[in-house]
Amino acid sequence: MAENGFLKVSRRGVLAGGVASATVGQASILRAQDTAPGSAAKEAKVPVRLTVNGTPQELELDSRTTLLDTLREHLKLTGSKKGCDHGQCGACTVMVNGTRINSCLSLAVQHQGDEITTIEGLGSPEDLHPMQAAFVEHDGYQCGYCTPGQICSAVAVLEEIRNGVPSHVTEDLTGRMRATEMEMRERMSGNICRCGAYSNIAEAMAQVAKG
Amino acid sequence: MRSFTYERAASPAEAAKAVATTQGAKFIAGGTNLIDLMKLEIETPTHLVDVQDLGLDQVEDTEDGGLRIGTFVSNTALSAHPRVREDYAVLTRAIQAGASGQLRNKATTGGNLLQRTRCAYFYDTNMPCNKRKPGDGCAAIDGFSRQLGVIGTSDSCIATYPGDMAVAMRALDAVVETVKPDGTARAIPAADFHRLWGDTPHIETALEPGEIITHVRLPAPVGGQHFYHKVRDRRSYAYALVSVAAVIQPDGTGRVAFGGVAPKPWRSEAADAQLPNGAAAVVRTAFADARPTEQNAFKIPLAERTLAGILADAQTGTRS
Numbered sequence: 151m152a153e154n155g156f157l158k159v160s161r162r163g164v165l166a167g168g169v170a171s172a173t174v175g176q177a178s179i180l181r182a183q184d185t186a187p188g189s190a191a192k193e194a195k196v197p198v199r200l201t202v203n204g205t206p207q208e209l210e211l212d213s214r215t216t217l218l219d220t221l222r223e224h225l226k227l228t229g230s231k232k233g234c235d236h237g238q239c240g241a242c243t244v245m246v247n248g249t250r251i252n253s254c255l256s257l258a259v260q261h262q263g264d265e266i267t268t269i270e271g272l273g274s275p276e277d278l279h280p281m282q283a284a285f286v287e288h289d290g291y292q293c294g295y296c297t298p299g300q301i302c303s304a305v306a307v308l309e310e311i312r313n314g315v316p317s318h319v320t321e322d323l324t325g326r327m328r329a330t331e332m333e334m335r336e337r338m339s340g341n342i343c344r345c346g347a348y349s350n351i352a353e354a355m356a357q358v359a360k361g
Numbered sequence: 362m363r364s365f366t367y368e369r370a371a372s373p374a375e376a377a378k379a380v381a382t383t384q385g386a387k388f389i390a391g392g393t394n395l396i397d398l399m400k401l402e403i404e405t406p407t408h409l410v411d412v413q414d415l416g417l418d419q420v421e422d423t424e425d426g427g428l429r430i431g432t433f434v435s436n437t438a439l440s441a442h443p444r445v446r447e448d449y450a451v452l453t454r455a456i457q458a459g460a461s462g463q464l465r466n467k468a469t470t471g472g473n474l475l476q477r478t479r480c481a482y483f484y485d486t487n488m489p490c491n492k493r494k495p496g497d498g499c500a501a502i503d504g505f506s507r508q509l510g511v512i513g514t515s516d517s518c519i520a521t522y523p524g525d526m527a528v529a530m531r532a533l534d535a536v537v538e539t540v541k542p543d544g545t546a547r548a549i550p551a552a553d554f555h556r557l558w559g560d561t562p563h564i565e566t567a568l569e570p571g572e573i574i575t576h577v578r579l580p581a582p583v584g585g586q587h588f589y590h591k592v593r594d595r596r597s598y599a600y601a602l603v604s605v606a607a608v609i610q611p612d613g614t615g616r617v618a619f620g621g622v623a624p625k626p627w628r629s630e631a632a633d634a635q636l637p638n639g640a641a642a643v644v645r646t647a648f649a650d651a652r653p654t655e656q657n658a659f660k661i662p663l664a665e666r667t668l669a670g671i672l673a674d675a676q677t678g679t680r681s
């Protein structure tokens with residue numbers, strides 16, 4: 151009983167957390183506008199230079215701007231999605247200098263000089279990345295909201311295995327890493343799919359891993 | 362999120378001084394914990410000092426055969442380092458049991474040690490919490506406490522230190538190296554790094570204001586079979602209910618630290634000494650002073666069973 155009760159509350163807590171953080175976001179935008187000139191909460195604009203999908207970008211941003219908001223709101227690259235904004239869902243996954251991160255938990259100012267690759271940079275409708283093509287072939291999605299993050303993560307996961315990064319399910323830490331089904335499922339656990347397309351995503355990845 | 366200014370420091374001493382002399386300043390490393398808390402306005406720094414340009418992103422061999430890990434080494438890089446996989450497998454296992462691939466790529470060694478509790482009431486700014494707001498009360502003590510601490514807690518706060526990496530570091534007798542704002546360096550044993558907070562639960566570590574972590578040092582390898590078993594509500598990407606880091610020698614002696622149960626990774630040398638007598642003896646000693654709540658009393662038998670599983674694997678030589 152107590153356990154079930156807790157689970158229910160914690161689920162609702164997660165939802166409420168999401169709603170609360172959306173309101174917090176709005177409140178801080180309002181505050182920034184309300185208190186613009188001569189107030190204590192001075193707006194700190196900072197220059198940010200980074201390369202996104204091969205194109206150098208120079209921006210002036212509020213220091214609070216996350217990498218995700220930079221991509222979506224300032225560069226209009228809306229492929230990367232905001233699911234939770236708290237590092238819990240993986241919808242915002244992009245590659246920074248070749249490694250995947252959650253762009254919602256990173257500030258743009260932390261990325262001076264970095265090379266960012268988003269879903270838009272992996273391939274185009276005319277020239278799909280093999281992982282994009284495999285997701286289409288295997289129906290690795292339903293609504294598609296988590297998909298850009300899933301694909302960026304999937305590409306990076308195969309690279310991590312090639313580079314010998316171990317995982318929680320790796321039996322032999324000193325041997326060669328292999329792209330088994332278990333390995334790929336564990337390594338993709340940071341990407342949540344509300345539609346439950348997991349088994350098709352695993353098939354798409356297995357196809358690309360086989361090469 | 363509140364407004365803040367941002368700078369990148371060029372040396373550890375400069376960074377420490379900047380944080381010590383600027384009111385409301387904090388360090389930022391990966392940002393995966395700090396930015397999360399800033400979005401909720403649980404952390405409200407007015408100035409951030411970024412530690413990414415300090416050159417502290419290397420893992421080096423030490424003269425005594427150990428390792429010295431720069432604070433900015435990512436969790437992924439540390440867990441994948443060939444010497445860590447070979448000689449300190451408990452550390453690789455612990456890191457890989459935590460968070461997700463994306464988070465481990467960004468999370469750093471020092472930031473991971475300093476991640477804050479995951480008590481749900483700490484995150485809910487509508488609820489009283491002594492850790493978030495000293496003197497506010499604690500919503501967890503008479504609330505939902507299933508996830509929270511069973512030992513080393515206090516009447517002010519029953520939260521846990523939630524991380525995994527530090528539990529392995531405690532088992533390995535790691536040492537945290539720091540630089541203070543006046544430029545002096547010191548070394549803090551992992552055993553003393555996280556505090557038992559008593560009636561000041563907002564003060565979680567031995568660090569002084571502005572003191573910066575530069576490295577974590579691991580002593581020479583101790584051999585043995587290495588294990589990190591983490592029990593949680595789902596198989597991946599969840600915090601521990603109980604975790605056990607253990608190094609077991611062929612003669613049955615060894616060392617063991619427990620995670621998810623206390624304000625710090627929980628280890629006692631007296632409990633280590635009970636290892637040849639089995640899991641029940643170890644847990645009886647380690648948890649002799651436990652004060653669980655009705656909802657989390659299950660963690661003590663769970664710790665015993667988890668350790669028993671490790672000892673059985675050690676006997677059969679199953680997966681280190």
Ligand SMILES: Cc1cc2nc3c(=O)[nH]c(=O)nc-3n(C[C@H](O)[C@H](O)[C@H](O)COP(=O)(O)OP(=O)(O)OC[C@H]3O[C@@H](n4cnc5c(N)ncnc54)[C@H](O)[C@@H]3O)c2cc1C
Pocket residue numbers: 236237238387388389390391392393394395396397412432458459460461464467468469470471472473474475476523524525526572573574575598599600601
């Ligand atoms: C969804 C989710 C799930 C997670 N699951 C797990 C899990 O299962 N297990 C686990 O262990 N962790 C888990 N984590 C936590 C994660 O491991 C931490 O967020 C991460 O390790 C923090 O490292 P960072 O470099 O990003 O720290 P930051 O967020 O940059 O900093 C954290 C704190 O450390 C301070 N700090 C950073 N560097 C220094 C320094 N050199 N000197 C002094 N102070 C410093 C900062 O001021 C800040 O207060 C999870 C996180 C998320 C978001």
Ligand code: SF4
Pocket residue numbers: 478480481482483489490491492493498499500501502509517518519520562
């Ligand atoms: S247990 Fe600690 S962190 Fe949780 S509500 Fe109580 S004081 Fe806050």
Ligand code: FES
Pocket residue numbers: 231232233234235236237238239240241242243252253254255
């Ligand atoms: S939006 Fe970044 S992890 Fe959910």
Ligand code: FES
Pocket residue numbers: 290291292293294295296297342343344345346347
């Ligand atoms: S396809 Fe809908 S959330 Fe994954």
